[in-house]
């Protein structure tokens with residue numbers, strides 16, 4: 435049979451830097467990065483897109499960035515207009531914002547050798563990464579994550595995207611950033627909900643892969659809840675490291691059906707939608723982890739003691755593990771999340787459960803009655819907690 439065969443691979447590398455005060459003119463990390471990226475042929479431009487929630491809590495930020503690049507202008511040209519877009523999930527639900535970023539790429543003639551630099555939480559980073567990926571078939575993007583969740587999970591990975599008709603991440607691409615700069619100083623202005631929400635992703639990765647890390651979170655839960663920065667920096671570093679190892683070690687662009695890092699996520703994504711995105715992603719993930727831990731307990735895979743340790747750790751961190759929309763047991767209720775999760779993944783339904791702390795195990799079906807039982811247990815425990 436006459437045919438032509440094609441095969442090639444493309445290597446991706448990027449570094450996640452940890453720093454403080456990234457835009458302090460005495461901090462040469464960013465300037466040093468651009469000097470290494472410089473080429474003789476072209477000068478590169480930088481288009482900044484910034485989360486409005488970050489600007490509100492760091493009002494000096496735009497001026498600081500402008501000052502930084504006035505002093506470090508040897509290798510790059512800062513686009514004078516710093517684009518500010520709404521922060522939070524609302525950003526991923528608003529198609530006009532994709533166009534706004536693409537339009538800025540066009541107006542400022544950002545080509546594929548220049549950079550779009552996103553500063554913000556996971557929502558803004560997902561949106562900007564997507565807009566950059568579809569502009570000119572892919573403009574280099576740099577991420578400066580400003581929340582716990584984006585520093586330890588979403589910002590260090592390879593995915594971006596926006597919601598479509600309220601379905602999470604329906605539009606998106608797999609495109610690694612060229613670099614990530616985690617500046618712990620941004621975390622100081624997070625409200626308690628956003629400080630806490632990202633910890634759920636660390637609990638998630640610890641539970642499926644690393645019992646020692648889970649024990650560390652368990653024994654530092656009070657410090658983390660009390661906003662101890664040293665504990666948080668350790669948590670972010672270890673969690674980011676585990677995400678990076680997972681991505682490079684397996685299926686970075688999720689070609690197969692398996693998606694272990696989405697432990698607790700099948701219900702979380704649905705719950706976000708059911709609550710009209712009032713619940714934070716990380717808050718929904720904490721509930722999803724609790725549900726799937728109780729489900730694993732019902733299967734006899736997780737001991738009662740270990741199940742309690744997980745639920746207690748999540749509660750000590752400050753998470754509420756029940757949400758009334760979990761009771762919407764109809765055709766569009768949380769169980770619908772299973773089929774939507776499968777559809778989003780493609781292939782066979784694959785859900786991560788626990789066979790012990792630090793040991794994930796995949797299954798290909800979920801029993802609706804057991805899910806309902808897990809929800810009932812969470813509801814009951816919540817009511818008991820309120821009475822106590």
Ligand code: NAD
Pocket residue numbers: 485486487488491520521522523526554555556557558560580581582583584587588589591592593594595602620621622623624625628631632714715716
């Ligand atoms: P977020 O981006 O929705 O931000 C929450 C709020 O914090 C917003 O109001 C924002 O303006 C504000 N904020 C951001 N930084 C701040 C700061 N330093 N100080 C004060 N306020 C600040 O929340 P998130 O938890 O970072 O991200 C959640 C999103 O990440 C969800 O859309 C989720 O689906 C996505 N996500 C993506 C991946 C991925 O692989 N791409 C992985 C996990 C989660």
